[in-house]
Amino acid sequence: MADEETQQWWFNHKTGDVEYGPQSLGSDRDGPYATEADARRAPEIARERARAWAADEEE
Numbered sequence: 001m002a003d004e005e006t007q008q009w010w011f012n013h014k015t016g017d018v019e020y021g022p023q024s025l026g027s028d029r030d031g032p033y034a035t036e037a038d039a040r041r042a043p044e045i046a047r048e049r050a051r052a053w054a055a056d057e058e059e
Contacts, residue, residue, distance in 0.1 A: 006021040006022070007021065008020075008021070008031060008032030008033060008034065009031060009032060009033040009034070009035060009036050009038065009039035010022055010023070010024075010029040010030065010031035010032055010033070010039060011029060011030045011031055011033070011039045011040070011042030011043070012024050012028055012029045013028065013029065013030055013042070013043070014028040014029075015028075018036055018039045018040050019039075020036070030042045030046065
């Protein structure tokens with residue numbers, strides 16, 4: 001598990017930086033993501049998921 005975690009991408013929502021492998025506190029980052037591009041889109045992905053969850057709750 002540890003090796004798998006270090007080979008993935010994370011988005012640090014406190015700094016706005018993308019990290020390869022966990023470099024910051026877990027509470028400051030989102031992920032893991034398979035690619036750097038996905039990690040860069042983390043805020044957008046979170047908004048999309050939040051909209052989808054809200055829509056599901058309305059049904």
